[in-house]
Ligand SMILES: O=C(O)CCC(=O)C(=O)O
């Protein structure tokens with residue numbers, strides 16, 4: 001692992017001697033690692049410029065994930081943002097802690113954050129990741145004095161505007177494809193809820209013993225992932241874990257739990273996880289968007305609930321049980 005001092009201290013022994021960290025890692029979670037396919041899987045492709053509702057609907061039903069092309073984000077912006085992210089993560093750990101402050105937050109070991117952006121600790125297993133949380137609606141108030149953050153802020157803001165546009169376009173098309181009229185559907189998507197997560201996954205010999213991110217479904221309406229060329233994202237489909245190959249310039253769109261509920265379970269929130277690479281660190285830039293605060297999600301399969309109810313339940317389950325139960329908590333006829 002290069003630039004060791006840029007990693008959180010808890011990750012530093014990973015390269016030299018893994019033994020001291022082993023008890024903290026979730027070894028059980030790796031039990032099925034052999035079932036993962038090493039070959040990439042042909043994820044359906046959706047073209048944002050020539051959007052076919054039929055193909056979009058099919059991808060959301062069968063896969064809960066698709067690769068988005070012709071999304072209209074200039075390649076130069078994608079390159080610039082990835083460069084910024086790598087430079088930021090390469091700073092010494094202590095500098096990142098000092099630099100990345102409210103409304104941004106820097107975290108590691110878990111992707112689960114409290115509403116204020118702090119890492120959620122509890123009955124949790126460690127995930128081999130560090131991250132920076134960027135709540136897009138709070139960026140205008142963010143005065144970045146430090147030159148290292150000034151340019152980054154502009155770049156991430158511009159990227160966020162593209163992602164809002166893309167998510168709104170896709171969401172409206174999904175409602176059409178499901179034959180739900182946007183006016184009828186109270187269970188909307190609210191652009192002001194959007195946030196960006198930057199992740200860095202350290203490389204190392206423990207790639208076989210702990211996950212970069214353990215298996216989960218996203219709680220969002222939609223999540224849009226931009227992974228670098230290292231890859232490591234896997235999805236669970238037809239009882240198998242499959243590797244989703246990185247393809248430069250494309251984005252991966254995940255159906256989240258809220259979209260599954262809005263669609264009355266016709267679309268599926270796809271289970272996924274991230275495997276760390278033994279040789280190289282991996283960076284990803286992810287966007288998440290939710291229903292507006294107080295918006296009641298209504299569907300034939302679930303009790304009416306708001307995203308705030310859902311998030312509180314997820315945080316509670318994660319703290320007390322160590323995992324997210326998710327939509328089953330709100331099912332009208334829960335599985336026995
Ligand atoms: O890093 C990635 O590719 C995926 C991250 C992810 O699944 C998440 O943040 O929910």
Ligand SMILES: [Fe+2]
Pocket residue numbers: 216217218223272
């Ligand atoms: Fe995820």
